[in-house]
Amino acid sequence: MTALAVALEAGDRYVAAAYVVFVALIVVYVAIMAAKLTRIQRALETLRDDRGEPER
Amino acid sequence: MPARRISSLALTAAATLAAGLSLVFFYAPVDADQGVIQKIFYIHVPMAIVALCGFIAAAGMAICHLRTGDRQWDVRAYVTIHLSIILAVGVLVTGAIWARGSWGHWWVWNEPALVSFLIVFLLYCTYQPLRFAIENPERQARYASVFAIIAGAFVPVNFVVVRLAQAYTHPRVLGTTGGNMPGAMRLTFLVCLGAIALLFATLWALELTAKEAAARMRRRVVR
Numbered sequence: 378m379t380a381l382a383v384a385l386e387a388g389d390r391y392v393a394a395a396y397v398v399f400v401a402l403i404v405v406y407v408a409i410m411a412a413k414l415t416r417i418q419r420a421l422e423t424l425r426d427d428r429g430e431p432e433r
Numbered sequence: 434m435p436a437r438r439i440s441s442l443a444l445t446a447a448a449t450l451a452a453g454l455s456l457v458f459f460y461a462p463v464d465a466d467q468g469v470i471q472k473i474f475y476i477h478v479p480m481a482i483v484a485l486c487g488f489i490a491a492a493g494m495a496i497c498h499l500r501t502g503d504r505q506w507d508v509r510a511y512v513t514i515h516l517s518i519i520l521a522v523g524v525l526v527t528g529a530i531w532a533r534g535s536w537g538h539w540w541v542w543n544e545p546a547l548v549s550f551l552i553v554f555l556l557y558c559t560y561q562p563l564r565f566a567i568e569n570p571e572r573q574a575r576y577a578s579v580f581a582i583i584a585g586a587f588v589p590v591n592f593v594v595v596r597l598a599q600a601y602t603h604p605r606v607l608g609t610t611g612g613n614m615p616g617a618m619r620l621t622f623l624v625c626l627g628a629i630a631l632l633f634a635t636l637w638a639l640e641l642t643a644k645e646a647a648a649r650m651r652r653r654v655v656r
Contacts, residue, residue: 388469391534395473395527396454399480402523403632410639417646424653 434638442638446631453625461621470534475621477527479629480520481550485588487517487633488557492585495578507574508648510581512640514560516633521554545598549591556584 457475464471491513498506528547529539541547563580567573614622 386469388534391470391530392472395530396476398526398530399476399523402519406519406636410636410643414643414646417643417650421646421650424650 434642436642439635439638439642442631443635446628446635449624449628449631453621453628456621456624461618462615464618467535470531473527473531473534475625476629477524477531478622479626480527481524482626483629483633484517484520484524485553485592487513487520488553488588489585491517491581492588495581495585498574498578499582504574507578508644509641510578511564512637512644514557514581516636516640518554518557518560520629520633521550521557524550525554545595549595553584553588553591556587560584 453475457472461472461475463469491510494506494510494513497503498510528550532541532547533539560577560580564573564577567576
């Protein structure tokens with residue numbers, strides 16, 4: 378990491394930081410959405426099991 | 434929205450984003466005035482444009498909700514504002530990084546574009562607390578729609594006022610004569626704008642589908 382930081386010039390570092398922020402924002406959002414969808418899916422499966430419905 | 438349609442939308446968004454980033458780093462020339470730091474604009478400006486368009490679109494959806502009484506429009510407006518706020522966070526952070534590299538300061542209070550965007554962001558930050566402070570679902574949707582319309586009308590007014598401001602230090606990416614960028618830069622910018630718009634559409638469809646699934650599940654529990 379230090380070697381990478383040294384290799385990058387000041388301007389490059391700011392550009393890298395901005396793009397890392399952008400990617401991090403998207404990754405965090407998608408991770409939260411994936412967790413929510415998994416929770417819904419689990420709850421739906423529990424509901425199906427409770428009612429004895431076959432899995433679609 | 435069907436899963437297959439979301440998947441194809443996600444693939445298109447990913448491909449356009451990959452193309453945009455490739456153009457940014459391997460095709461677009463380094464700006465003679467600002468240097469490499471100008472490359473931040475290829476995500477900063479599209480995110481700002483898409484976020485502001487999202488706020489205005491949410492106002493349109495809120496109008497549809499009030500006119501038709503269909504709760505689906507309220508959910509669409511809610512998801513649009515939610516995603517626009519997330520993009521606005523990205524705009525503020527990447528803008529601050531650019532300002533630090535270019536001006537030597539993280540934030541400049543006498544810069545109209547920065548402060549006005551912050552005001553719009555803070556205004557929309559009150560949308561969720563306002564919404565969830567109301568327990569009655571019907572009234573919650575109605576109040577949220579009224580807020581979305583008023584705040585949405587404020588966005589273009591705010592943009593025009595900033596453009597008319599005299600003390601202007603914020604660089605203009607798109608000028609009144611159709612842009613000040615050379616061809617390679619403009620192509621890169623437009624691809625990035627398309628990529629962010631597609632990304633927004635994908636995440637919007639995904640969140641809306643999740644919300645619909647959750648609502649359907651709640652209805653099944655109640656039945």
